[in-house]
Amino acid sequence: MPVLRKPNTVTGVMPDESPEIVTRVPQGLSSAEARRRLADNGPHATPDSAVHPVRRALGKFIAPVPCLLEAVIALQLLLGEYVEASVIAVLLVFNAVVALIHAGRARATIETLKSRLPLWAAVRRDGSWINLPASELVPGDIIKLSLGSIVAADYFGAIAITTFPIADNSNSMA
Numbered sequence: 001m002p003v004l005r006k007p008n009t010v011t012g013v014m015p016d017e018s019p020e021i022v023t024r025v026p027q028g029l030s031s032a033e034a035r036r037r038l039a040d041n042g043p044h045a046t047p048d049s050a051v052h053p054v055r056r057a058l059g060k061f062i063a064p065v066p067c068l069l070e071a072v073i074a075l076q077l078l079l080g081e082y083v084e085a086s087v088i089a090v091l092l093v094f095n096a097v098v099a100l101i102h103a104g105r106a107r108a109t110i111e112t113l114k115s116r117l118p119l120w121a122a123v124r125r126d127g128s129w130i131n132l133p134a135s136e137l138v139p140g141d142i143i144k145l146s147l148g149s150i151v152a153a154d155y156f157g158a159i160a161i162t163t164f165p166i167a168d169n170s171n172s173m174a
Contacts, residue, residue, distance in 0.1 A: 026124070026142060027124070027126070027127045028123065028124030028125050028126065028127065028141065028142045029124075029125055029126075029138070029140055029141060029142075030125070030126055031125055031126055033140075034125055034136075034138050034141070037138035037139060037140065038136060038138050041138060041139060043135040043136065044134060044135050044136070044137045044138070045134075045135040056100065056103070057096065057100060060095075060096035060099050060100060061092070061096060066092060066095075066096075069088055069091075069092050070092070072088055073085045073088050073089050073092070076088065119133055119134050119135075120132065120133060120134060121133075121134045121137055121143050121144075122143060122144035123137065123141050123142065123143055123144070124141070124142040124143075124144070125141075129144060
């Protein structure tokens with residue numbers, strides 16, 4: 001199956017082609033065009049999928065291994081093996097509780113990481129650089145990166161990278 005390639009929306013260059021070095025930064029999108037694209041595409045953010053705690057707890061009992069253990073419990077009860085059935089049931093509930101605790105800790109860690117990530121991005125709009133929330137980035141925006149910056153979004157488009165000249169001292173004699 002052929003791989004679909006899309007050209008860069010700002011420069012029109014295909015991803016595997018090497019464009020000439022751009023010496024000037026394009027003007028970026030106009031505010032009106034950015035608002036239109038934001039209305040068309042929606043905010044650049046992933047929706048939080050909150051699941052009710054009871055549903056999350058019941059989900060720990062609806063999986064291949066727990067269902068197999070539940071069938072074993074039912075067979076043990078049919079055979080009159082009440083002690084074995086109760087031991088398996090206790091282990092099944094214990095496993096579900098441990099899984100819920102671990103999932104809760106993981107969810108709390110993800111929320112902490114989300115709160116520490118940069119929620120702003122430097123964007124070129126109307127010919128000038130402005131800081132916008134990362135959720136307001138739209139396809140075609142030109143974002144600015146500098147040394148040590150963290151990209152506030154997944155991105156395919158033009159990026160303006162600020163650099164500093166590096167002195168070449170390889171020919172100097174000490």
